[in-house]
Amino acid sequence: MKIFDFSIFSNLDAIKYILTGIFNTIFLTFAGIGIGFICGSLLTFGEVYLPSPLNSIFRLLGEIIRGIPLTVLFLILYLGVNLGALTSAIVGLGIRSAAYQSQIFRSSLEAIPQGQLLAALSIGLKKSEVFLYILLPQAIKIMIPSWSNEFITLLKDTSIAFVLGITEIMTRAELISRAIGRYFEIYIFIAIIYFIMVRGSNYLLNLIYEKNKIPGLGERG
Amino acid sequence: MKEVLKVVDLKKSYGKNEVLKGVSFSINENEIKVIIGPSGGGKSTLLYCINFLTKPNSGKIFLDGVELTSPNVDLPKMREKIGFVFQHFNLFMHLDAYNNVLMGLVRVKKMKLNEAKEIAENSLNLVGIDKKLWNLYPAQLSGGQQQRVAIARAIAMDPRIILFDEPTSALDVELIGEVLKAIKNLALKGMTMLLVTHEIEFAKDIANEIMFLDNGVIIDKGTPEEMILNPKNERIKKFLGIITKEKENV
Ligand SMILES: Nc1ncnc2c1ncn2[C@@H]1O[C@H](COP(=O)(O)OP(=O)(O)O)[C@@H](O)[C@H]1O
Numbered sequence: 001m002k003i004f005d006f007s008i009f010s011n012l013d014a015i016k017y018i019l020t021g022i023f024n025t026i027f028l029t030f031a032g033i034g035i036g037f038i039c040g041s042l043l044t045f046g047e048v049y050l051p052s053p054l055n056s057i058f059r060l061l062g063e064i065i066r067g068i069p070l071t072v073l074f075l076i077l078y079l080g081v082n083l084g085a086l087t088s089a090i091v092g093l094g095i096r097s098a099a100y101q102s103q104i105f106r107s108s109l110e111a112i113p114q115g116q117l118l119a120a121l122s123i124g125l126k127k128s129e130v131f132l133y134i135l136l137p138q139a140i141k142i143m144i145p146s147w148s149n150e151f152i153t154l155l156k157d158t159s160i161a162f163v164l165g166i167t168e169i170m171t172r173a174e175l176i177s178r179a180i181g182r183y184f185e186i187y188i189f190i191a192i193i194y195f196i197m198v199r200g201s202n203y204l205l206n207l208i209y210e211k212n213k214i215p216g217l218g219e220r221g
Numbered sequence: 222m223k224e225v226l227k228v229v230d231l232k233k234s235y236g237k238n239e240v241l242k243g244v245s246f247s248i249n250e251n252e253i254k255v256i257i258g259p260s261g262g263g264k265s266t267l268l269y270c271i272n273f274l275t276k277p278n279s280g281k282i283f284l285d286g287v288e289l290t291s292p293n294v295d296l297p298k299m300r301e302k303i304g305f306v307f308q309h310f311n312l313f314m315h316l317d318a319y320n321n322v323l324m325g326l327v328r329v330k331k332m333k334l335n336e337a338k339e340i341a342e343n344s345l346n347l348v349g350i351d352k353k354l355w356n357l358y359p360a361q362l363s364g365g366q367q368q369r370v371a372i373a374r375a376i377a378m379d380p381r382i383i384l385f386d387e388p389t390s391a392l393d394v395e396l397i398g399e400v401l402k403a404i405k406n407l408a409l410k411g412m413t414m415l416l417v418t419h420e421i422e423f424a425k426d427i428a429n430e431i432m433f434l435d436n437g438v439i440i441d442k443g444t445p446e447e448m449i450l451n452p453k454n455e456r457i458k459k460f461l462g463i464i465t466k467e468k469e470n471v
């Protein structure tokens with residue numbers, strides 16, 4: 001038996017079947033990142049702006065979610081809460097990403113020097129306006145690199161939806177591998193596909209980062 | 222003469238640390254008062270209390286006769302009338318010099334853009350910020366330039382008074398002059414100012430009155446001549462001695 005048997009790639013139907021899974025992967029990624037964005041913002045708001053006993057509940061919630069392995073989270077939702085497979089995948093990816101995104105949002109907000117807020121208040125801006133015109137635009141710029149990391153982590157972690165039988169790339173690759181009896185080639189193949197998707201995302205996110213960089217910041221030591 | 226700012230028996234503590242122990246003074250229109258005093262004496266706290274960036278524990282503050290310390294005062298509206306220039310400039314890092322000055326005009330005063338731009342440009346010109354610098358971001362400006370933009374940001378709002386908290390003490394020596402010159406320009410235009418500074422020569426030149434704040438109390442006040450040239454109080458003498466020595470050592 002050869003280590004590499006490229007002849008299996010002449011089975012175009014099988015390859016097409018795997019590649020079609022990209023759509024599901026992309027769908028899961030965006031659904032997860034979107035839900036994570038909305039719920040993560042709420043978590044951050046709770047942690048940062050709610051009064052003392054309440055904010056620690058939000059913080060604890062984030063910590064708990066970050067402490068649960070994604071597989072376990074999926075199975076809790078699927079077998080425990082009895083959600084459908086796709087719903088479990090979307091909700092699971094969403095709430096886990098929310099826990100990580102909220103951390104990113106919070107540290108980006110906290111990275112903005114306090115003095116600017118005082119200056120903003122001193123010219124007569126209201127608190128909500130300080131948030132809108134001073135904090136938010138800067139926090140967004142600051143968070144882009146770590147948010148990009150979260151996006152890519154999530155993209156790769158959609159493959160864990162495999163345990164739920166969602167037919168994204170990973171699951172499809174597994175099915176095909178088993179059908180034709182070759183694992184190595186197929187997994188290398190999808191590894192390359194993931195790599196291309198990651199590189200592509202990285203490239204785009206980096207463009208966004210470069211476009212939004214604050215001139216002069218971080219350039220002098 | 223019209224009284225712009227009046228502070229009555231202002232007190233402020235941080236926990237058990239009583240930082241202001243009952244400070245009272247007032248400033249009339251076109252007057253310039255300077256506060257000097259040792260580090261940790263409560264100078265910054267006093268300024269921060271005046272526009273409620275820090276909440277005082279007790280005492281009263283009046284701006285043009287309106288009590289800021291009354292519970293139903295519209296704070297943003299009052300702060301709009303009190304310019305503040307910080308020790309560390311505190312420019313908005315994501316905006317260029319021009320938009321730093323424009324922010325308050327557009328977002329607070331809700332001016333039309335044309336009108337706002339004219340005021341912003343006049344303010345930047347007044348502090349000697351060249352047109353070449355208008356579209357540079359704070360991180361691309363020198364400390365002296367940043368502080369002058371910060372002054373422009375304050376004067377653009379057409380405040381009744383400007384508070385300066387050691388505006389030159391974060392600057393390299395060679396940049397201090399340009400900022401003092403900008404402040405001097407405001408003085409010549411009749412701007413009412415309350416200035417915390419260690420630039421004793423400048424204070425002597427510009428102040429109508431100098432107050433010495435030590436340990437949360439104004440222990441003495443008087444004309445520059447009385448306070449600087451012939452200080453009677455031992456603590457002031459000692460303080461001035463230290464300041465002069467520091468200057469010589471630079
Ligand atoms: N936010 C704060 N929390 C606790 N203590 C403070 C705070 N700000 C100032 N202080 C204390 O108040 C005192 C006066 O400080 P400050 O007003 O900055 O003095 P100065 O400007 O004259 O150097 C110091 O003892 C300082 O430690």
Ligand SMILES: [Mg+2]
Nearest residue numbers: 264265266387
């Ligand atoms: Mg100070």
